[in-house]
Amino acid sequence: MARAYLDFNATAPVRPEAKAAMIAAMDLVGNPSSVHSEGRAAKAAVEKAREQVAIAVGCKPVEVIFTGGATEAAMVLDRLPGNPGVAVQGTAHDCLWAHRSDSADNASVYAMGLANSETGVIADVPRKVDGAWQVGTQSFEYLLLDVVQAIGRVPFAFGWSGADMALISAHKFGGPKGVGALILRQGIDTAPLTLGGGHEMGRRSGTENVVGIAGFGAAIEAAMSDLEQGKWARVEKLRDTLEAAIVAEAKDTIFVGKDARRLPNTACFAAPGWKGETQVMQLDLAGFAVSAGSACSSGKVKVSRVLQAMGYDDVTASSAIRVSLGPDTTEDEISRFTDAWLARHEKFRARAA
Template identity: 65%
Template sequence: MRTYLDYNATAPLRPEARAAMIAAMDVVGNPSSVHAEGRAALGIVQTARARVAAAVGCQEAEVVFTSGATEAAGVLDGFGDVQVAPTAHDALWAHHRRSEKGASIYAMGVANSETGILSDLPKRDEAGWHAPEGTADFLMLDVTQALGRIPFAFSWSGADLAVCSAHKLGGPKGVGALILRRGLDVEPLSLGGGQEMGRRSGTENVIGIAGFGAAVEAAMRDLAEGQWQRVEKLRNILETSLEARANKTIFVGKAESRLPNTSCFITAGWKGETQVMQMDLAGFAISAGSACSSGKVRESRVLRAMGFDASQAASAVRVSLGPETTEDEVLRFVQAWLGKEEKFRARSAA
C-alpha cells in the first residue's frame, strides 16, 4: 500500500478541482470571444479569478493567470536590480542579478518549501523595502507553499507582487497566478493578443483555471475549519516518534515558526537521495531536502545558506503531510524509516 507524504511537491488533486475541470471541458468557447459560448468560457475564468483573489487577499483585477509560479516569476526580468532571499526557491533565484540601472526589487518566499520555515517580511519606509542586500523599491512574495495552509493576505502584507501555483493546494499542475498590485506598471510576461489585461498573452487555460479556482476555495475552507491544526499534530507525532530513537537526527527549524505540515530532518552521512529511494521501495513517497527540478537531487542550497555543512545539506529529507494524511500512515512511516536508520547506523559503525 502506497503512502503519499510529499504534499509540498504536489498535493493530490482535490475532488472539487476534478469536478470543475470535467465540467469546463464541455465549454467550447474561447474566453476572448464575444458570443455566448465565449462568454461562458470567460465566466469560468472570472469565477476562478474571484476565488483566487479571495484566497490570496487581493482584488480580482490584480490576479493574472499563468502556467505556474515559475512563469509568474519571469516578471522579475522587467526590473533592473533583483535581490533574492538566500532561502528563496530556484524560480526566484534564476532572476537574481545586481544592477545600478532600473527599479530594484526584493523577492522572497513566505514559507520555505524544503524546511517549512516562515519568513519575516522586511520593513518598509519612505526609502523603500529594507532587504538584507540593501533597500529595494518593490517586494515580491512567493506564497506558493503558504496559500491555503496558513493565514495570509496580499493586501495586509504590503507587497507589490506575489506568485503562486495551483498544484500545491490540490489544483491541477500547469496553472498558477501572478498577483500584481493594481497600478503597478511592469513588462508583460508575454506579448500577443493582450489577454489577462495585457499582462500575459495567449488563450487562457480554461480547464486548468477552473480547477485552480475550485481547489483554492476548498483549501481555504480546510484552513477555516482547522484541518491544518490536525495536520500539525500529526507532524509533531512524527518528529517526537523519530526523535525518541534517532537522537543524532537534526530536525531543521523545529524551534521556529513553520508550516504545519512540513518536517525536514538531517541524518549526517546518510544521503537524502538514498533515504528517498529506500522509503520509496518501502511504499512511502517523500523527497530529499535538496529536491529540485527535473527529478535532479543535489546538495541543498537552502540548507547551506542556513549554515549547515555540505554533508548535512546532502543528508536531508522532507516529509510533508496533507489533510488526507492519517495517524496510522505517519506511524507506519516512522517504523519503516527507523528500521532503515538502524541499518544505516550499523553499517556506519562496522
C-alpha cells in the same frame, strides 16, 4: 500494504472540487476572447476563478493574472520598468534565483519566499519605511513574495502583506498542474509576460487555460475552507508526533527549523552521512513517497542550496529529507513511516560503525 503519500510540498492530490470544476469546464466550447454566447460562457468561468483566487489571497480581481505556474509568474522580475536589479533571499526557490542580478547591492527589487518548500520555515515579511522595503541595511522599491507553499496552509492576505507582487501555483493545494497566478498590485506598470493578443488585461498573451483555471479557482476555495475549519492543526500534531518518534530512537537526527515558525505539515531532518537520495529510494521501496530537497530539482544529485544558506555543512545538507503531510494524512501512515525510517536508520548506523 497501501502506499503513503507524504510529499504534499511537491504537489498535492487533485481535490474533488477541482476535478468537478474542470470536467464542467471541458464542456465549454468557446474561446474566452470570443464575443458570442459560447465565448462569454468560457470567459465567465475564467472570471469566476479570478474572483475565487482574489477572495482567497486578499487582493482585487484585477490584480490576478493567470499564468502557466509560479515559475512563469516569476518572469515579472524581468518585466519591471527600467529593468531594475533583483536581490533574492538566500533560501528562496530556484525560480526566483534564476532572476537574481549579478550585483545585488544596487538592486531595487527584493524577491523572497514566505514559506520555504524544503524546510517549511516561515520568513518574516520586511518592513516598509518611508516608502521603501527594508531588508538588513538595504532598501528596495519593490517586494515580491513567493507564497506558493503558504496559500491554504497558513493565513495570508496580499493586501495586509503590503507586497507589490506574489506568486501562486494551483497544484500545491489540490488544483491542476500547469496553472498559477501572478498577483500584481494595481498601478504597477510592467511589460507583458508574453507578447501577442493582449490577454489577461494585456499582462500575459495566449488563450487562457479555461479548464485549468476553473480547477484552480475551485481548489483554492476548498483549500481556504480547510484552513478556516482548522484542519491543519490536526496535521501539525501528526508532524510533531513523527518528529518525537524519530528523536526518541535516533537522537543524532538533526531537525531543520524545529525551533522556528514553520508550516504545520513539514518536517525536514537529516541523519548526517546517510544520503538523502538513498533514504528517498529506500523509503519509496517500502511504500512511502518523500523528497530530498525541492521537487523542482528532482533527478539532480546535489547538495541543498537552502540548507547551505542556513549554515549547514555539506554532509548534513546532503543527508536531509523532507516529509510533508496533507489534510488526509492518517495516524497509521505516520506510525508506519516512522517504523520504516527507524528500521533503515538502524541498519545505516550498523554499517557505518
